[in-house]
Amino acid sequence: MTVFKVEDLSIGYKDKTLFSNLNFEIKTGILTSLLGSNGIGKSTLLKTMSGLLDKTSGSISIDNNNIDTFSIADFAKMVSVVLTHENVNKDLTVYELVKLGRQPYTNWLDKLTEADENLINVTLQDCEISNLKDRKLSQLSDGQLQRTFITRAVVQDTPFIFLDEPSTHLDLYHKVKLFKLLKKLCIDKKKCILFSTHDLDLALQLSDDIMLLKDEKFYHNTTTNLINQGVFDRFFDTDDIVFDKERKQFLIL
Numbered sequence: 001m002t003v004f005k006v007e008d009l010s011i012g013y014k015d016k017t018l019f020s021n022l023n024f025e026i027k028t029g030i031l032t033s034l035l036g037s038n039g040i041g042k043s044t045l046l047k048t049m050s051g052l053l054d055k056t057s058g059s060i061s062i063d064n065n066n067i068d069t070f071s072i073a074d075f076a077k078m079v080s081v082v083l084t085h086e087n088v089n090k091d092l093t094v095y096e097l098v099k100l101g102r103q104p105y106t107n108w109l110d111k112l113t114e115a116d117e118n119l120i121n122v123t124l125q126d127c128e129i130s131n132l133k134d135r136k137l138s139q140l141s142d143g144q145l146q147r148t149f150i151t152r153a154v155v156q157d158t159p160f161i162f163l164d165e166p167s168t169h170l171d172l173y174h175k176v177k178l179f180k181l182l183k184k185l186c187i188d189k190k191k192c193i194l195f196s197t198h199d200l201d202l203a204l205q206l207s208d209d210i211m212l213l214k215d216e217k218f219y220h221n222t223t224t225n226l227i228n229q230g231v232f233d234r235f236f237d238t239d240d241i242v243f244d245k246e247r248k249q250f251l252i253l
């Protein structure tokens with residue numbers, strides 16, 4: 001088991017700390033969703049955990065090795081990330097983008113082994129985008145592009161996968177497919193996947209654990225424990241939306 005540990009972490013920007021003294025561990029084999037309202041700090045947390053944003057204070061380690069000591073290539077073998085906005089050359093084909101996931105292993109020389117190519121092809125199939133592999137990114141719908149970035153992250157084959165709102169542009173069929181794929185990767189390949197989402201019902205039904213940012217508080221526990229603690233009973237500040245514990249669903253009154 002590989003452990004990603006956050007100690008006394010503060011996150012935020014120059015003149016604004018969003019959360020302080022965060023302490024948690026996430027482990028391989030576990031699917032965790034990161035929930036919270038718009039603007040609360042989910043992306044900021046994911047970017048800080050990915051080393052893309054400076055932390056205000058605290059430390060982050062993988063199996064007790066501080067991530068500040070990792071080379072870029074070594075970190076890229078441990079953590080893959082998909083953000084909501086990726087700067088990418090849209091002239092690349094789907095295959096070419098997905099192939100970039102193997103870069104940390106090819107010494108940036110771009111020479112793929114047979115095993116690399118097999119992994120790419122199997123993952124394109126698992127993520128149901130094989131049929132798009134020769135299309136240019138500029139010719140994809142938002143949902144297809146999103147699935148392509150997620151496929152690149154899976155091809156990177158890291159123990160930790162961080163995804164910022166991976167289901168935003170997906171229709172219900174592809175949302176369910178994606179969440180089930182993430183769950184399968186955690187079970188079969190022992191990945192640790194942390195993803196932010198506003199798809200609360202799906203997250204509650206499929207995630208092992210939940211991280212929740214709410215009212216300056218940070219919650220991290222199993223989905224079942226958080227539901228039983230009543231955390232979702234008062235999730236929205238309105239009487240129009242209630243939480244049905246049995247069905248793990250929000251209902252509109």
Ligand SMILES: Nc1ncnc2c1ncn2[C@@H]1O[C@H](COP(=O)(O)OP(=O)(O)OP(=O)(O)O)[C@@H](O)[C@H]1O
Binds near residue numbers: 040043
């Ligand atoms: N580069 C930045 N500089 C200063 N403040 C920022 C910056 N990026 C985001 N913020 C602010 O930090 C807060 C948290 O933003 P963040 O994007 O992490 O929220 P989020 O939970 O991911 O929201 P959403 O669900 O809307 O995507 C917001 O108030 C946002 O305006």
